[in-house]
Amino acid sequence: MTIAVAAMFCGTALAQGGDAKKTIDTYKTKLEASSKDVADAKKGAQSKTWETRGKLLVEAFRANTKGVYATMPASKSDANLFNNLELIMGAPTSKKTEGEYEIWEYPTVNYYIQGDQVQFWKETYVADPDALSKAVDAYKKAAELDPKGAYKDKKPTMELIKDLRNALYNNGINSYMLKEYKSASKDFAKALELRDFPRAESDTIIQDGQIAYYAALCANEDGDKVLAEKMFRSAAGLNYQISSCYHYIYLITKEKDEAKAFQIISDAYKKYPKEEQLLYDVINYYLEKKKYNEAENYLNTAISEHPDNLVLYSVKSSIYVNNYGTLKDKYKADVDKISQLKKEAFRQRNNPKEKERVEGEIAAQQKVAEATKADFFANQKKAADCYKQMLSKDANNYDGNFMLGILSYDKAEIYQIEKDAIPMSEDKDGSQAAAKDKEIHACWKESCEWFEKAHKAKPTEKNPLQNLKMLYYKLGDTANNARVKAELDKLD
Numbered sequence: 001m002t003i004a005v006a007a008m009f010c011g012t013a014l015a016q017g018g019d020a021k022k023t024i025d026t027y028k029t030k031l032e033a034s035s036k037d038v039a040d041a042k043k044g045a046q047s048k049t050w051e052t053r054g055k056l057l058v059e060a061f062r063a064n065t066k067g068v069y070a071t072m073p074a075s076k077s078d079a080n081l082f083n084n085l086e087l088i089m090g091a092p093t094s095k096k097t098e099g100e101y102e103i104w105e106y107p108t109v110n111y112y113i114q115g116d117q118v119q120f121w122k123e124t125y126v127a128d129p130d131a132l133s134k135a136v137d138a139y140k141k142a143a144e145l146d147p148k149g150a151y152k153d154k155k156p157t158m159e160l161i162k163d164l165r166n167a168l169y170n171n172g173i174n175s176y177m178l179k180e181y182k183s184a185s186k187d188f189a190k191a192l193e194l195r196d197f198p199r200a201e202s203d204t205i206i207q208d209g210q211i212a213y214y215a216a217l218c219a220n221e222d223g224d225k226v227l228a229e230k231m232f233r234s235a236a237g238l239n240y241q242i243s244s245c246y247h248y249i250y251l252i253t254k255e256k257d258e259a260k261a262f263q264i265i266s267d268a269y270k271k272y273p274k275e276e277q278l279l280y281d282v283i284n285y286y287l288e289k290k291k292y293n294e295a296e297n298y299l300n301t302a303i304s305e306h307p308d309n310l311v312l313y314s315v316k317s318s319i320y321v322n323n324y325g326t327l328k329d330k331y332k333a334d335v336d337k338i339s340q341l342k343k344e345a346f347r348q349r350n351n352p353k354e355k356e357r358v359e360g361e362i363a364a365q366q367k368v369a370e371a372t373k374a375d376f377f378a379n380q381k382k383a384a385d386c387y388k389q390m391l392s393k394d395a396n397n398y399d400g401n402f403m404l405g406i407l408s409y410d411k412a413e414i415y416q417i418e419k420d421a422i423p424m425s426e427d428k429d430g431s432q433a434a435a436k437d438k439e440i441h442a443c444w445k446e447s448c449e450w451f452e453k454a455h456k457a458k459p460t461e462k463n464p465l466q467n468l469k470m471l472y473y474k475l476g477d478t479a480n481n482a483r484v485k486a487e488l489d490k491l492d
Contacts (some may be wrong), residue, residue: 027127054138120177156202188215209240243277320383334369405450412443
């Protein structure tokens with residue numbers, strides 16, 4: 001949440017000395033009298049009575065803080081002679097440290113200071129904890145009872161409403177900083193109720209969409225999903241943070257109805273196709289559902305619109321990596337089945353009919369295995385192409401180099417599966433196994449080249465070095481293995 005301060009007129013300095021609680025008590029007495037006035041049949045039917053009550057409630061609220069706001073300088077200095085906490089509130093009765101904050105204590109309120117700036121405050125004695133909310137209701141009632149309907153349009157009314165909106169906004173921010181999310185969301189939501197009042201020309205600091213968005217964020221933090229969704233929809237309707245609003249609405253709805261949630265985000269993307277977050281939500285939905293073809297289509301759209309977002313290439317590559325990982329397991333199962341069938345054929349060597357049948361199954365299974373292997377390499381190539389696209393934009397990109405190292409290593413495992421499946425009876429001179437070793441070693445060397453580049457991109461990252469240590473050991477490259485071990489030791 002970005003804090004945009006709504007400054008209010010601070011008035012003259014009123015030190016919080018021994019009279020501070022008396023001041024609050026005076027307002028309590030005045031509010032009791034006001035409550036009697038609005039309850040009176042005659043007085044309570046008059047617009048002026050409610051307007052006066054609204055003013056009194058705002059005054060009572062400000063009796064403690066007198067217009068102090070977050071980011072206000074705490075101490076007097078030449079740079080802020082007339083705008084600081086010390087000038088407005090006077091010297092604190094005491095100071096103490098709590099975590100990262102210095103706390104300035106006054107009889108009815110404590111201020112949390114950091115970097116000589118007010119961050120937030122906590123009131124310890126108030127005239128009415130619900131003063132601002134009641135003030136909103138009072139002004140709305142005053143407008144309702146105005147016989148001529150001109151009350152809202154009066155310049156003094158606009159100024160009053162501006163002050164009240166600012167007070168609610170600042171108090172909402174303060175409650176947010178205190179992690180009192182329910183109070184914060186209530187203040188922001190109440191501020192939004194003032195939308196029906198015409199704005200003063202000077203009332204431009206806080207937009208209604210921003211208020212609604214903050215109300216939604218705080219309600220969401222508080223766990224009030226109903227209010228959060230309502231406020232996010234209000235903010236989106238006011239063209240404020242549209243993509244974030246629908247993102248949150250999507251997440252909230254998804255907790256109870258995934259199909260409805262997807263419909264919401266899908267419709268939102270169609271309506272706002274330039275909102276990047278909405279596109280990502282659609283992609284993530286398809287990825288979660290393992291609907292990779294649909295996810296790939298939307299990723300292609302995203303890449304065409306945001307070609308410099310390297311994360312998109314990485315996400316797209318992950319689809320192919322996931323695919324070939326599954327295919328590698330399937331290929332091993334296919335090859336194992338061929339090995340079992342070959343053993344069966346040997347057992348049936350004296351039964352020509354059965355041997356022929358099994359050999360037919362072997363031929364069919366070999367076609368299945370070759371198709372699986374082809375799919376594996378096709379997905380490997382697609383993944384590699386994506387990572388190489390990343391590197392064409394940033395040759396030192398860690399993820400691209402590291403993952404190409406992984407791809408090369410995974411490719412070697414296919415050849416290892418094939419080597420392990422060679423029957424000794426078919427490779428008496430070891431030439432077939434040696435050929436596979438050559439392919440495996442070529443992959444390992446290629447993998448080392450990529451991991452070395454990843455290490456160069458992030459010298460303090462251990463994963464590339466650990467992989468290099470293992471690969472150089474397998475390759476029998478003692479010099480490089482020793483070098484990598486020494487670098488790992490330095491990091492440790």
